[in-house]
Amino acid sequence: xxxxxxxxxxxxxxxxxxxxxxxxxxxxxxxxxxxxxxxxxxxxxxxxxxxxxxxxxxxxxxxxxxxxxxxxxxxxxxxxxxxxxxxxxxxxxxxxxxxxxxxxxxxxxxxxxxxxxxxxxxxxxxxxxxxxxxxxxxxxxxxxxxxxxxxxxxxxxxxxxxxxxxxxxxxxxxxxxxxxxxxxxxxxxxxxxxxxxxxxxxxxxxxxxxxxxxxxxxxxxxxxxxxxxxxxxxxxxxxxxxxxxxxxxxxxxxxxxxxxxxxxxxxxxxxxxxxxxxxxxxxxxxxxxxxxxxxxxxxxxxxxxxxxxxxxxxxxxxxxxxxxxxxxxxxxxxxxxxxxxxxxxxxxxxxxxxxxxx
Numbered sequence: 001x002x003x004x005x006x007x008x009x010x011x012x013x014x015x016x017x018x019x020x021x022x023x024x025x026x027x028x029x030x031x032x033x034x035x036x037x038x039x040x041x042x043x044x045x046x047x048x049x050x051x052x053x054x055x056x057x058x059x060x061x062x063x064x065x066x067x068x069x070x071x072x073x074x075x076x077x078x079x080x081x082x083x084x085x086x087x088x089x090x091x092x093x094x095x096x097x098x099x100x101x102x103x104x105x106x107x108x109x110x111x112x113x114x115x116x117x118x119x120x121x122x123x124x125x126x127x128x129x130x131x132x133x134x135x136x137x138x139x140x141x142x143x144x145x146x147x148x149x150x151x152x153x154x155x156x157x158x159x160x161x162x163x164x165x166x167x168x169x170x171x172x173x174x175x176x177x178x179x180x181x182x183x184x185x186x187x188x189x190x191x192x193x194x195x196x197x198x199x200x201x202x203x204x205x206x207x208x209x210x211x212x213x214x215x216x217x218x219x220x221x222x223x224x225x226x227x228x229x230x231x232x233x234x235x236x237x238x239x240x241x242x243x244x245x246x247x248x249x250x251x252x253x254x255x256x257x258x259x260x261x262x263x264x265x266x267x268x269x270x271x272x273x274x275x276x277x278x279x280x281x282x283x284x285x286x287x288x289x290x291x292x293x294x295x296x297x298x299x300x301x302x303x304x305x306x307x308x309x310x311x312x313x314x315x316x317x318x319x320x321x322x323x324x325x326x327x328x329x330x331x332x333x334x335x336x337x338x339x340x341x342x343x344x345x346x347x348x349x350x351x352x353x354x355x356x357x358x
Contacts, residue, residue: 075175
């Protein structure tokens, strides 16, 4: 199997998930990882399993012979890092959300087009068996015309929000917030499933836990949302409600998707169960592809993502070998389309009005 040499920027999700996932795949070799804030090298080595750690990501791009760069840094750094990687003539996988705003995503697409390399967004959740089954059912026509989609997410993270710092994820100017972290996934999934994009939105972006004070009296002031509620419609006419809360004490389901069509109803629970009703029949569970079991040598943090991530890496490898993008992979155009929605949601929440997604 042809192997591609990978450099990863970011010692958070990049080192803890991207690195072990890619290093366990026969088609990739992670040759280097770089921190962004010149963090502890030993900690990065332990998290990533990679000995070759840089404290300057530009130096990594200059010194390493790479085929692919993964950008897994804070969102406000994506544009600069992506542009520098394309300048070196390599393919790029960028974490979501793609950037701070559509002006930046447009610049990133321009830089990609100069190199004629792949620019992809890491929406690995697309490859979960439950989510691919949802797409198959919609495309089969069993639901008929889609009338309404209700998509909800709830994290029992109240204790963490009041006891731990959020860091850059709590800072709006750095691209933090749950709208970007999770809303980008949910928006991309809706666009992908429906083969349609948002037309308009009306939204609010609460900060349920706006501050957190540590034992030494230091207070973290959060400017980025920790929840969102969005009402909208798609270009195909379907109406949508989209919501997330992270400050929950307890929740029965983390994810719940309901799709109502003229010919049937679909429900997806926790990304691992799909129920289908055709006509007026009762909801019945649909068989899914078997889950993939992570290797015993993979760190537990990365292993949690294995079922979707491994399939996404298979598609990525196929893409790099063939030169033709796998149809389920999200590219920069998809990232730009999602960014339009995020920008419109923020405008709506700030101005308290319905906003068209242009």
